[in-house]
Amino acid sequence: MQLLEERIRRDGKIREGGVLKVDSFLNHQMDVALFGEIGREFARLFEGQNVTKILTIEASGIGIACIAAQYFNVPVIFAKKNKTKNIAGDVYTSKVESFTHGKVYDIIVSKEFLHSEDRVLLIDDFLANGSALQGLIKLVEAAGATVVGAGICVEKAFQPGGDLIREMGVRVESLARIKSMSVEGGVEFC
Amino acid sequence: MQLLEERIRRDGKIREGGVLKVDSFLNHQMDVALFGEIGREFARLFEGQNVTKILTIEASGIGIACIAAQYFNVPVIFAKKNKTKNIAGDVYTSKVESFTHGKVYDIIVSKEFLHSEDRVLLIDDFLANGSALQGLIKLVEAAGATVVGAGICVEKAFQPGGDLIREMGVRVESLARIKSMSVEGGVEFC
DSSP, rough: OHHHHHHHHHHHHETTTEEEEOOOTTSSSEHHHHHHHHHHHHHTTTTTSSSOOOETTTTHHHHHHHHHHHTTOOOOOEEEOOTTTSSOOOOOEEEEEETTTTEEEEEEGGGGOOTTOOOEEEEEEESSOOHHHHHHHHHHHHTOOEEEEEEEEEEESSSSSHHHHHHHHOOOOEEEEEEETTTEEEEEOO | OOHHOOOOOHHHHHEEEEEEEEEETHOOOOOOOOHHHHHHHHHHHHHTTTOOOOEETTTTTEEEHHHHHHHTTTOEEEEEEOOTTTOOOOOEEEEEEEEETTEEEEEEEEGGGOOOHHHHHHEEEEEOOHHHOOOOHHHHHTTTTTEEEEEEEEEEEESHOOOOOOOOOEEEEEEEEEEEEEEETTTOOO
16 A cells, blocks of 8 residues: 555654554554545455454554444454453453563453454554464454454564464455565665 | 433443443444544534644543544544553653552653644543543643643543543543443433
């Protein structure tokens, strides 16, 4: 998606260690007009797939998922990273390893909101090692529901997550796929 | 807002200890069509206030804030609960006490995204003790920016937060104000 690639070139900041900061428009400050275009593109890519639910993970996927959901006319569910006392025991759970935070945590979704007849589109801002996406896929499988695919804003294609998920047979649509990046050379897209 | 009150009556679940579960439409599964109506109502209430930024707090405020922001044509910033290595040192910080989770945590916003000329609308799903909202107000004040007001979906008016924030001189618009609630008697609105 040219609009997103251009925005990453213009406003993304590359840091040592393979870190791409897009927090001025994607995951801290959020450009909702851009999200609208992203949502429209996901709707075009997954048209006719009879999506019934969009599933994302807190926190930075939520805004994109909600705005995209307006084009699908379906509810969004976000997987929670911690079990709060506001959620009863009936949850699906899986594990996610965060490379950013350097820890493993549980994600949960209430069983009330995922059913075997659901056709679920996964949406997230980043795909790198694929751990978050694998965690979400496991939640959908635990419910006996169908993963229609994954809509990703930025895929670090030089990391293994995208290939891993595609080899599982899951359709992954990434709007910007980064082939390589460096502080000196900037971002190169696939 | 009648639509929201009716939805709370229909789908909200009251638990012992003053817990109102609205996770089938507001803060776990999210009804984005309802969020659209909520956003439109916030836009009506704060029309002419020259809002330049919407500030919310992760995680459950993000979806509502993003959809509301479409009616204001402004970016959303969400305050983060943990400092990740993706955020540099230049942040505003304040403390929030979570009664749900029983702990105090820091919230942060990058100094890049809040400036003294900003007119900030705060948006959140719940107002009870007011700790999250006070934390957000402190972030805005630290930036020397102006708090235009707070748009809240559900205020537990029997808890002290709303009065506390209004006594600080901040305009608070809550779309559903709960006067009292009990497992036996259900919800009574103000």
